[in-house]
Amino acid sequence: MRAMAQRFLPYQSRQRLRAWSGLPARFFELLDNYLYDLRTFTRHSSSLQFFNSRQQRQSWIDADYHKLEKGLALPAPRAGFGKPVAERLVRQLQEYRRRYDDDETVHNAISVLSVYQSFNQLQGVEYTDLFEKIASLKAYSKNENRGGYEVLEKRQWQADAEHDLLAFFQSRRSIRDFSSEPVSLQLIKRAMEMAKYTPTVCNRQAARVHAYTRSQEVQQVIRCQMGNSGFGDRVQTLLMVTVDRACFFSAGERNQCWIDGGLLAMSVVYALHSLGVGSCCLNWSVTRERDQLLRQTVKIKDSEAVIMMIAVGHLKDSFRVAKSPRKPLDHFLVDGIQTA
Ligand SMILES: Cc1cc2nc3c(=O)[nH]c(=O)nc-3n(C[C@H](O)[C@H](O)[C@H](O)COP(=O)(O)O)c2cc1C
Numbered sequence: 001m002r003a004m005a006q007r008f009l010p011y012q013s014r015q016r017l018r019a020w021s022g023l024p025a026r027f028f029e030l031l032d033n034y035l036y037d038l039r040t041f042t043r044h045s046s047s048l049q050f051f052n053s054r055q056q057r058q059s060w061i062d063a064d065y066h067k068l069e070k071g072l073a074l075p076a077p078r079a080g081f082g083k084p085v086a087e088r089l090v091r092q093l094q095e096y097r098r099r100y101d102d103d104e105t106v107h108n109a110i111s112v113l114s115v116y117q118s119f120n121q122l123q124g125v126e127y128t129d130l131f132e133k134i135a136s137l138k139a140y141s142k143n144e145n146r147g148g149y150e151v152l153e154k155r156q157w158q159a160d161a162e163h164d165l166l167a168f169f170q171s172r173r174s175i176r177d178f179s180s181e182p183v184s185l186q187l188i189k190r191a192m193e194m195a196k197y198t199p200t201v202c203n204r205q206a207a208r209v210h211a212y213t214r215s216q217e218v219q220q221v222i223r224c225q226m227g228n229s230g231f232g233d234r235v236q237t238l239l240m241v242t243v244d245r246a247c248f249f250s251a252g253e254r255n256q257c258w259i260d261g262g263l264l265a266m267s268v269v270y271a272l273h274s275l276g277v278g279s280c281c282l283n284w285s286v287t288r289e290r291d292q293l294l295r296q297t298v299k300i301k302d303s304e305a306v307i308m309m310i311a312v313g314h315l316k317d318s319f320r321v322a323k324s325p326r327k328p329l330d331h332f333l334v335d336g337i338q339t340a
Contacts, residue, residue, distance in 0.1 A: 029287065036288040041254055044245035044303035055246035055303070057096050058105045063202040063249070064089040065109040065147060068116045073149040079123035083130065086116055090133045102140065110134075110141035115148030172270065173321040175278030176231040178313025183237040183277060185213050188312070191275060195267035200260050206247035207257075207264040207307070210240040210300065224294040225282050225309055237312040241265045242304040261307030268310060278319075282309040 005014055042048060046056040067085050071077050093109055113134045120127065188211050200206060212218045218238045222228055228235065241264055243257035265281065272279045284306045286294075294306060 033287055036291075037254075040302075040305070041245055041248075045248040045250075045253070046246070047248065047250050047253070053246050053303070054100055055244055057092065057099075058103075059204050059206070059247040060249070061089065061092050061096060061105050061109050062204045062247075064092065065112040066203045068112050069147055069149060069203075072112075072115060072119060077119065080120060080125040080127075082116065083127060086113060086127075086134075087130055089113065090130065090137065093137060094133075097140070107141055108147045110137050111145060112147035114138055114141075168270075168273070172273040174280040174324070175313065175315065175319065175321065176280055176311075177316060177319040177321075178231070178234050178236060178278060178311075179316045180234070181236070181314040183213065183312050183314060185211060187275060187277060188213070188237065188239070191268055191271035191277070194271040194274070195264060198264045198267040200263070201253070201256055204247045204260075207241060207243045207261045208304075209264070209268060210242065210298065212238045212240070220297055221294070222282075222309070222311070224290065224297055225284070226286075226290075227282050228311065231280075232311070235311040235313055239268065239310040239312060240298065240300075241268070241307040241310070242300060243307055244301065244303050245305055246303045257305040258307055261305070265308055265310060272310075272312060276315070278313050278315045280311045282311055284308045 005017065009017065044053075046060070051057050051060075064085050068082050068089070071082050089109060090113070093106060097106060117131050117134050121131070188209075192209060195209075196205075198207075212221050213236075215236075218235055219233070221240065222232045222235055222238050225232070241261045243261040245257060248254075248256050269279050269281065284291075291306065295302075300306070
């Protein structure tokens with residue numbers, strides 16, 4: 001049949017025939033994987049508004065206190081703004097503290113509420129009931145002035161940021177030819193100390209990195225990934241970026257894991273580059289079966305979505321990289337609304 005088609009049909013028609021004949025199988029594979037995503041997102045996020053985990057409650061609190069922080073950092077915050085959010089945040093905090101011990105989230109939220117209260121009182125706004133509740137929360141909190149807003153000076157801000165980074169960006173390359181020198185966890189910690197300042201949606205900080213530095217572990221995990229043939233056996237340290245679905249609330253956030261995780265991954269790669277350590281992103285573009293296979297190996301939380309992996313290693317004195325040419329600037333940057 002195949003030989004006949006090859007003999008009698010032109011290439012275009014053969015391609016179309018192949019596309020049509022595989023259509024039902026490919027469609028059901030797609031459906032199966034979308035259903036897997038739907039199940040995991042509804043089970044672990046709070047999009048259905050059932051709160052089953054501490055992480056879900058924490059993320060609601062993080063998002064609400066950050067709403068107030070953002071309001072306070074506007075050019076001219078409106079006196080009395082954000083009352084419904086502040087009231088909801090107080091209720092959430094009371095409920096959270098009934099269930100769990102105080103933690104960073106509680107302290108940050110109370111600190112922001114305290115700044116919110118002071119701001120409003122200075123403007124002559126008096127929400128008696130709300131402010132009494134904030135005062136009673138404050139009594140339990142380590143008031144370390146953590147949250148709220150701060151005023152920065154342009155000159156200092158620019159001095160801290162001023163580096164010509166073109167050479168830095170151009171010199172980062174995906175490395176697939178590592179030396180055999182081990183990469184210490186200490187070095188990974190230094191990179192993470194930088195990468196943790198990556199922006200995250202509502203400052204919820206849902207992404208994290210699992211580090212595998214022992215060669216046996218590295219090999220166990222990297223074997224689940226499909227894009228490392230020819231160099232995976234020389235990877236010294238493997239990072240796996242995951243995002244907790246429990247930090248997300250709504251249908252609109254169904255893809256947020258991959259955005260926050262991708263941003264953190266990029267920061268990790270640049271942070272490693274700044275430390276002179278080589279890395280190569282490794283895709284986790286997989287179907288349900290492979291995702292489940294990995295989960296049998298790494299024992300991460302069910303709620304964590306795996307975003308990608310990063311192979312890490314020290315450099316040889318001289319090593320090869322793919323040239324990976326870039327398209328011109330007008331491919332990456334579109335100026336304004338296009339008329340046609
Ligand atoms: C999300 C992502 C997944 C990737 N997956 C792989 C992979 O599985 N194997 C691999 O060898 N390279 C992988 N890469 C590296 C790309 O091939 C590489 O970034 C691209 O060709 C540009 O080259 P450069 O990083 O040297 O600038 C991946 C890159 C990204 C961003």
